[in-house]
Amino acid sequence: ILILTLKFLKMKKLFSYFLVVMLIPAFVLTGCKDDKDEDPIVTGNFTTLSTYMTNQNLDLPTLLDGWVIDPEPIADGGIVDVDNDFTIPDWTVFDIRSADDFALGHVKGSVNVSLANIVTEAQAINDNTAKILVVCYSGQTAGRAVMALRLSGFPNAKVSKFGFSAWSDNATFDKWSSKVSDQADGDANWVTTAAPTMPVNGYPTWTTTSTDGAEILAEKVTEMLANSSWIVGGTDVLATPANYSIYNYWVEADYTNFGHFSGAFRVEPMSLNLETASSLNPENDNLIYCYTGQTSSIITAWLQVIGYNVKSIGNGVNGLRYTTLSDAGKPHWHFPYHSYGYEVSK
Numbered sequence: 001i002l003i004l005t006l007k008f009l010k011m012k013k014l015f016s017y018f019l020v021v022m023l024i025p026a027f028v029l030t031g032c033k034d035d036k037d038e039d040p041i042v043t044g045n046f047t048t049l050s051t052y053m054t055n056q057n058l059d060l061p062t063l064l065d066g067w068v069i070d071p072e073p074i075a076d077g078g079i080v081d082v083d084n085d086f087t088i089p090d091w092t093v094f095d096i097r098s099a100d101d102f103a104l105g106h107v108k109g110s111v112n113v114s115l116a117n118i119v120t121e122a123q124a125i126n127d128n129t130a131k132i133l134v135v136c137y138s139g140q141t142a143g144r145a146v147m148a149l150r151l152s153g154f155p156n157a158k159v160s161k162f163g164f165s166a167w168s169d170n171a172t173f174d175k176w177s178s179k180v181s182d183q184a185d186g187d188a189n190w191v192t193t194a195a196p197t198m199p200v201n202g203y204p205t206w207t208t209t210s211t212d213g214a215e216i217l218a219e220k221v222t223e224m225l226a227n228s229s230w231i232v233g234g235t236d237v238l239a240t241p242a243n244y245s246i247y248n249y250w251v252e253a254d255y256t257n258f259g260h261f262s263g264a265f266r267v268e269p270m271s272l273n274l275e276t277a278s279s280l281n282p283e284n285d286n287l288i289y290c291y292t293g294q295t296s297s298i299i300t301a302w303l304q305v306i307g308y309n310v311k312s313i314g315n316g317v318n319g320l321r322y323t324t325l326s327d328a329g330k331p332h333w334h335f336p337y338h339s340y341g342y343e344v345s346k
Helices: 002-037 046-055 099-104 115-123 141-151 213-226 234-239 252-257 294-305 322-327
Strands: 092-095 132-135 157-160 245-248 286-289 310-313
Touching: 046 213, 092 115, 115 141, 115 213, 132 141, 141 157, 141 213, 141 294, 213 294, 286 294, 294 310
Parallel strands: 092 132, 132 157, 245 286, 286 310
Antiparallel strands: none
Protein backbone atom coordinates (compact mmCIF):
# COMPACT_ATOMS: atom_id res chain seq x y z
CA ILE A 1 0.00 0.00 0.00
CA LEU A 2 2.85 2.38 0.86
CA ILE A 3 4.53 1.75 -2.48
CA LEU A 4 1.29 2.34 -4.40
CA THR A 5 0.66 5.57 -2.49
CA LEU A 6 4.15 6.91 -3.31
CA LYS A 7 3.69 6.04 -6.98
CA PHE A 8 0.33 7.82 -7.01
CA LEU A 9 1.79 11.00 -5.49
CA LYS A 10 4.67 10.98 -7.94
CA MET A 11 2.29 10.63 -10.90
CA LYS A 12 0.12 13.47 -9.51
CA LYS A 13 3.15 15.77 -9.24
CA LEU A 14 4.22 14.97 -12.79
CA PHE A 15 0.70 15.70 -14.00
CA SER A 16 0.79 19.12 -12.29
CA TYR A 17 4.06 19.95 -14.02
CA PHE A 18 2.52 18.89 -17.31
CA LEU A 19 -0.45 21.24 -16.83
CA VAL A 20 1.83 24.18 -16.06
CA VAL A 21 3.93 23.54 -19.16
CA MET A 22 0.80 23.32 -21.30
CA LEU A 23 -0.78 26.50 -19.86
CA ILE A 24 2.26 28.81 -20.19
CA PRO A 25 2.07 29.09 -24.01
CA ALA A 26 -1.66 29.76 -23.73
CA PHE A 27 -1.06 32.67 -21.39
CA VAL A 28 1.70 34.02 -23.60
CA LEU A 29 -0.38 33.73 -26.74
CA THR A 30 -3.39 35.33 -25.08
CA GLY A 31 -1.27 38.21 -23.75
CA CYS A 32 0.30 38.83 -27.14
CA LYS A 33 -3.10 38.81 -28.80
CA ASP A 34 -4.48 41.40 -26.35
CA ASP A 35 -1.46 43.66 -26.86
CA LYS A 36 -1.71 43.37 -30.61
CA ASP A 37 -5.46 43.94 -30.82
CA GLU A 38 -5.67 46.72 -28.21
CA ASP A 39 -6.89 49.99 -29.74
CA PRO A 40 -4.36 52.84 -29.60
CA ILE A 41 -5.17 55.68 -27.21
CA VAL A 42 -6.78 58.47 -29.21
CA THR A 43 -6.30 62.01 -27.93
CA GLY A 44 -7.52 65.43 -28.97
CA ASN A 45 -4.96 68.09 -29.81
CA PHE A 46 -4.48 71.51 -31.38
CA THR A 47 -5.65 70.24 -34.76
CA THR A 48 -8.83 68.79 -33.25
CA LEU A 49 -9.68 72.06 -31.54
CA SER A 50 -8.69 74.38 -34.39
CA THR A 51 -10.73 72.34 -36.87
CA TYR A 52 -13.77 72.56 -34.62
CA MET A 53 -13.30 76.30 -34.07
CA THR A 54 -12.97 76.90 -37.80
CA ASN A 55 -16.17 74.96 -38.49
CA GLN A 56 -17.97 76.94 -35.77
CA ASN A 57 -16.73 80.29 -37.10
CA LEU A 58 -14.71 80.95 -33.95
CA ASP A 59 -11.52 82.24 -35.50
CA LEU A 60 -10.06 85.37 -33.91
CA PRO A 61 -11.00 88.00 -36.54
CA THR A 62 -14.66 86.99 -36.24
CA LEU A 63 -14.57 87.06 -32.44
CA LEU A 64 -13.02 90.54 -32.46
CA ASP A 65 -15.93 92.01 -34.40
CA GLY A 66 -17.54 94.64 -32.15
CA TRP A 67 -16.05 93.25 -28.93
CA VAL A 68 -15.84 96.58 -27.04
CA ILE A 69 -18.31 99.42 -26.55
CA ASP A 70 -18.01 102.87 -25.03
CA PRO A 71 -21.07 103.32 -22.78
CA GLU A 72 -22.26 106.58 -24.29
CA PRO A 73 -25.71 108.07 -23.55
CA ILE A 74 -28.62 106.78 -25.61
CA ALA A 75 -29.17 110.31 -26.88
CA ASP A 76 -25.73 110.13 -28.51
CA GLY A 77 -26.38 106.71 -30.03
CA GLY A 78 -25.07 104.82 -27.03
CA ILE A 79 -26.56 102.46 -24.45
CA VAL A 80 -26.83 104.43 -21.19
CA ASP A 81 -30.20 105.87 -20.17
CA VAL A 82 -29.06 108.98 -18.32
CA ASP A 83 -32.69 109.93 -17.58
CA ASN A 84 -33.41 106.65 -15.79
CA ASP A 85 -30.76 106.37 -13.07
CA PHE A 86 -28.00 105.75 -15.62
CA THR A 87 -29.25 102.26 -16.34
CA ILE A 88 -28.45 100.22 -19.45
CA PRO A 89 -31.76 98.98 -20.88
CA ASP A 90 -31.92 95.71 -22.82
CA TRP A 91 -28.49 94.62 -21.62
CA THR A 92 -27.42 92.15 -18.97
CA VAL A 93 -24.55 93.82 -17.13
CA PHE A 94 -22.04 91.53 -15.41
CA ASP A 95 -19.61 93.30 -13.06
CA ILE A 96 -16.61 91.08 -12.34
CA ARG A 97 -14.92 93.29 -9.75
CA SER A 98 -14.63 92.17 -6.14
CA ALA A 99 -17.76 92.13 -4.02
CA ASP A 100 -16.38 94.94 -1.84
CA ASP A 101 -15.70 97.25 -4.77
CA PHE A 102 -19.03 96.37 -6.35
CA ALA A 103 -20.76 97.38 -3.11
CA LEU A 104 -19.08 100.80 -3.18
CA GLY A 105 -20.64 101.58 -6.53
CA HIS A 106 -21.89 99.86 -9.68
CA VAL A 107 -24.15 100.30 -12.68
CA LYS A 108 -27.71 100.13 -11.45
CA GLY A 109 -29.16 96.72 -12.28
CA SER A 110 -25.79 95.07 -12.82
CA VAL A 111 -24.95 91.69 -11.32
CA ASN A 112 -21.75 90.94 -9.44
CA VAL A 113 -20.23 87.80 -11.00
CA SER A 114 -16.86 86.13 -10.54
CA LEU A 115 -14.70 85.74 -13.62
CA ALA A 116 -14.55 81.97 -13.12
CA ASN A 117 -18.37 81.70 -13.21
CA ILE A 118 -19.02 84.10 -16.07
CA VAL A 119 -20.04 81.40 -18.57
CA THR A 120 -22.29 79.60 -16.09
CA GLU A 121 -24.04 82.87 -15.21
CA ALA A 122 -24.57 83.64 -18.88
CA GLN A 123 -25.98 80.17 -19.53
CA ALA A 124 -28.53 80.78 -16.78
CA ILE A 125 -30.02 83.57 -18.91
CA ASN A 126 -31.01 80.83 -21.37
CA ASP A 127 -30.71 83.18 -24.34
CA ASN A 128 -27.65 82.99 -26.57
CA THR A 129 -28.72 86.18 -28.34
CA ALA A 130 -28.67 88.20 -25.09
CA LYS A 131 -26.66 91.41 -25.11
CA ILE A 132 -24.13 91.09 -22.30
CA LEU A 133 -21.90 93.93 -21.10
CA VAL A 134 -18.95 92.98 -18.89
CA VAL A 135 -17.54 95.59 -16.51
CA CYS A 136 -14.21 95.26 -14.70
CA TYR A 137 -11.79 97.82 -13.25
CA SER A 138 -9.98 98.89 -16.41
CA GLY A 139 -11.51 97.04 -19.37
CA GLN A 140 -8.71 94.47 -19.47
CA THR A 141 -9.93 91.54 -17.38
CA ALA A 142 -13.33 91.99 -19.01
CA GLY A 143 -11.65 91.04 -22.28
CA ARG A 144 -10.99 87.58 -20.91
CA ALA A 145 -14.60 87.26 -19.77
CA VAL A 146 -15.96 88.38 -23.14
CA MET A 147 -13.70 86.00 -25.04
CA ALA A 148 -14.92 83.15 -22.82
CA LEU A 149 -18.53 84.15 -23.51
CA ARG A 150 -18.07 84.49 -27.26
CA LEU A 151 -16.34 81.12 -27.46
CA SER A 152 -19.20 79.66 -25.42
CA GLY A 153 -22.00 80.76 -27.72
CA PHE A 154 -22.72 84.35 -26.66
CA PRO A 155 -21.68 86.45 -29.68
CA ASN A 156 -23.27 89.65 -28.35
CA ALA A 157 -21.05 89.90 -25.27
CA LYS A 158 -18.99 93.11 -25.12
CA VAL A 159 -16.39 94.81 -22.95
CA SER A 160 -17.29 98.10 -21.32
CA LYS A 161 -14.47 100.39 -22.48
CA PHE A 162 -12.01 101.30 -19.71
CA GLY A 163 -14.16 99.44 -17.19
CA PHE A 164 -15.74 101.10 -14.18
CA SER A 165 -12.86 103.57 -14.13
CA ALA A 166 -14.65 105.29 -17.01
CA TRP A 167 -18.12 105.32 -15.42
CA SER A 168 -17.91 108.00 -12.75
CA ASP A 169 -15.99 111.15 -11.86
CA ASN A 170 -15.45 109.69 -8.39
CA ALA A 171 -11.68 109.15 -8.17
CA THR A 172 -12.29 106.18 -5.86
CA PHE A 173 -13.10 104.09 -8.93
CA ASP A 174 -10.22 105.35 -11.09
CA LYS A 175 -7.78 102.46 -11.50
CA TRP A 176 -6.24 103.90 -14.65
CA SER A 177 -4.61 107.26 -13.92
CA SER A 178 -1.92 105.77 -11.69
CA LYS A 179 -0.93 103.35 -14.46
CA VAL A 180 -0.10 105.81 -17.26
CA SER A 181 3.50 106.93 -17.70
CA ASP A 182 6.16 108.06 -20.16
CA GLN A 183 8.84 105.70 -18.88
CA ALA A 184 9.79 104.47 -22.35
CA ASP A 185 10.74 107.95 -23.56
CA GLY A 186 14.48 107.88 -24.24
CA ASP A 187 14.92 104.30 -23.06
CA ALA A 188 17.45 102.33 -25.09
CA ASN A 189 15.08 99.36 -25.26
CA TRP A 190 12.35 101.44 -26.93
CA VAL A 191 13.24 101.86 -30.61
CA THR A 192 11.80 103.01 -33.93
CA THR A 193 13.46 100.44 -36.19
CA ALA A 194 11.66 98.46 -38.88
CA ALA A 195 9.88 95.32 -37.80
CA PRO A 196 11.82 92.06 -37.96
CA THR A 197 10.47 89.30 -40.18
CA MET A 198 7.72 87.34 -38.50
CA PRO A 199 8.96 83.91 -37.37
CA VAL A 200 7.37 80.61 -38.36
CA ASN A 201 7.02 78.12 -35.55
CA GLY A 202 5.04 74.98 -34.88
CA TYR A 203 1.70 74.80 -33.13
CA PRO A 204 1.26 73.85 -29.46
CA THR A 205 1.59 70.13 -28.76
CA TRP A 206 -0.87 69.67 -25.88
CA THR A 207 -3.26 66.72 -25.81
CA THR A 208 -6.54 65.95 -24.07
CA THR A 209 -8.37 62.68 -23.49
CA SER A 210 -11.48 64.00 -25.23
CA THR A 211 -11.68 64.04 -29.01
CA ASP A 212 -14.89 66.05 -29.12
CA GLY A 213 -14.25 69.61 -30.27
CA ALA A 214 -16.99 71.17 -28.15
CA GLU A 215 -15.79 69.39 -25.01
CA ILE A 216 -12.18 70.37 -25.64
CA LEU A 217 -13.13 74.00 -26.17
CA ALA A 218 -15.18 74.14 -22.97
CA GLU A 219 -12.29 72.60 -21.05
CA LYS A 220 -9.79 75.08 -22.50
CA VAL A 221 -12.06 78.05 -21.78
CA THR A 222 -12.31 76.95 -18.16
CA GLU A 223 -8.52 76.64 -17.97
CA MET A 224 -8.10 80.12 -19.43
CA LEU A 225 -10.48 81.70 -16.91
CA ALA A 226 -8.60 80.01 -14.06
CA ASN A 227 -5.23 81.32 -15.27
CA SER A 228 -4.36 84.29 -13.07
CA SER A 229 -0.91 84.74 -14.60
CA TRP A 230 -1.98 86.42 -17.83
CA ILE A 231 -0.68 89.98 -17.46
CA VAL A 232 2.80 91.48 -17.09
CA GLY A 233 3.88 95.02 -16.32
CA GLY A 234 5.48 97.11 -19.06
CA THR A 235 8.29 98.15 -16.70
CA ASP A 236 9.55 94.57 -16.40
CA VAL A 237 9.42 94.03 -20.15
CA LEU A 238 11.19 97.32 -20.90
CA ALA A 239 14.08 96.28 -18.69
CA THR A 240 14.72 92.97 -20.49
CA PRO A 241 12.76 92.70 -23.77
CA ALA A 242 15.13 90.04 -25.09
CA ASN A 243 13.73 87.61 -22.52
CA TYR A 244 10.43 87.40 -24.39
CA SER A 245 8.87 86.92 -27.79
CA ILE A 246 7.00 90.24 -28.08
CA TYR A 247 4.24 91.03 -30.57
CA ASN A 248 2.93 94.52 -31.26
CA TYR A 249 -0.68 94.70 -32.49
CA TRP A 250 -0.53 97.96 -34.51
CA VAL A 251 -0.44 99.14 -38.08
CA GLU A 252 3.05 99.69 -39.46
CA ALA A 253 2.97 103.50 -39.28
CA ASP A 254 2.23 103.49 -35.56
CA TYR A 255 4.78 100.77 -34.94
CA THR A 256 7.58 102.95 -36.32
CA ASN A 257 6.28 106.43 -35.42
CA PHE A 258 5.53 105.76 -31.77
CA GLY A 259 8.22 103.14 -31.31
CA HIS A 260 8.19 99.65 -29.86
CA PHE A 261 10.10 97.27 -27.64
CA SER A 262 13.46 96.34 -29.10
CA GLY A 263 13.03 93.14 -31.11
CA ALA A 264 9.24 93.24 -31.06
CA PHE A 265 7.46 91.71 -34.03
CA ARG A 266 4.52 93.50 -35.58
CA VAL A 267 1.18 91.76 -36.08
CA GLU A 268 -1.06 93.46 -38.60
CA PRO A 269 -4.42 94.05 -36.87
CA MET A 270 -7.02 91.39 -37.72
CA SER A 271 -4.40 89.18 -39.39
CA LEU A 272 -3.84 86.91 -36.40
CA ASN A 273 -5.89 83.72 -36.73
CA LEU A 274 -5.73 79.95 -36.34
CA GLU A 275 -3.35 79.66 -39.28
CA THR A 276 -1.00 82.56 -38.57
CA ALA A 277 -0.83 81.85 -34.82
CA SER A 278 2.20 79.69 -35.69
CA SER A 279 4.23 82.90 -35.65
CA LEU A 280 4.16 82.64 -31.87
CA ASN A 281 6.77 80.55 -30.13
CA PRO A 282 5.05 77.55 -28.46
CA GLU A 283 8.08 77.09 -26.17
CA ASN A 284 8.62 80.71 -25.08
CA ASP A 285 6.91 83.44 -23.07
CA ASN A 286 4.95 85.33 -25.71
CA LEU A 287 3.72 88.85 -24.99
CA ILE A 288 1.02 90.82 -26.84
CA TYR A 289 0.55 94.56 -26.47
CA CYS A 290 -1.54 97.35 -27.95
CA TYR A 291 -2.47 100.94 -27.01
CA THR A 292 -4.36 100.34 -23.76
CA GLY A 293 -4.06 96.64 -22.96
CA GLN A 294 -7.73 96.06 -23.68
CA THR A 295 -7.34 94.60 -27.17
CA SER A 296 -4.30 92.58 -26.12
CA SER A 297 -6.22 91.13 -23.17
CA ILE A 298 -8.95 89.62 -25.34
CA ILE A 299 -6.42 88.37 -27.90
CA THR A 300 -4.31 86.82 -25.13
CA ALA A 301 -7.36 84.98 -23.81
CA TRP A 302 -8.02 83.45 -27.24
CA LEU A 303 -4.38 82.43 -27.68
CA GLN A 304 -4.33 80.76 -24.27
CA VAL A 305 -7.44 78.78 -25.17
CA ILE A 306 -5.72 77.29 -28.21
CA GLY A 307 -2.69 76.41 -26.12
CA TYR A 308 -0.09 79.16 -26.21
CA ASN A 309 1.92 80.47 -23.28
CA VAL A 310 1.13 84.15 -23.72
CA LYS A 311 0.53 87.24 -21.60
CA SER A 312 -0.78 90.73 -22.16
CA ILE A 313 1.34 93.78 -21.35
CA GLY A 314 -0.82 95.65 -18.88
CA ASN A 315 -2.19 99.06 -19.90
CA GLY A 316 -0.37 98.82 -23.22
CA VAL A 317 1.65 101.80 -24.43
CA ASN A 318 -0.48 104.07 -22.25
CA GLY A 319 1.80 102.81 -19.50
CA LEU A 320 4.94 103.56 -21.52
CA ARG A 321 4.48 106.61 -23.80
CA TYR A 322 1.20 108.08 -22.62
CA THR A 323 1.81 111.72 -23.52
CA THR A 324 2.90 110.88 -27.06
CA LEU A 325 -0.21 108.78 -27.67
CA SER A 326 -2.62 111.29 -26.15
CA ASP A 327 -1.11 114.19 -28.09
CA ALA A 328 -1.54 112.20 -31.31
CA GLY A 329 -5.17 111.36 -30.52
CA LYS A 330 -4.50 107.64 -30.31
CA PRO A 331 -6.52 105.48 -27.86
CA HIS A 332 -5.67 106.78 -24.41
CA TRP A 333 -7.06 107.15 -20.94
CA HIS A 334 -8.27 110.41 -19.40
CA PHE A 335 -10.10 111.20 -16.20
CA PRO A 336 -12.99 111.64 -15.89
CA TYR A 337 -14.18 109.70 -18.91
CA HIS A 338 -17.89 109.78 -18.07
CA SER A 339 -19.66 111.34 -15.13
CA TYR A 340 -22.52 108.94 -14.50
CA GLY A 341 -24.40 108.17 -11.31
CA TYR A 342 -24.14 104.75 -9.75
CA GLU A 343 -25.83 102.48 -7.27
CA VAL A 344 -24.40 101.63 -3.84
CA SER A 345 -25.17 98.33 -2.15
CA LYS A 346 -26.72 98.62 1.29
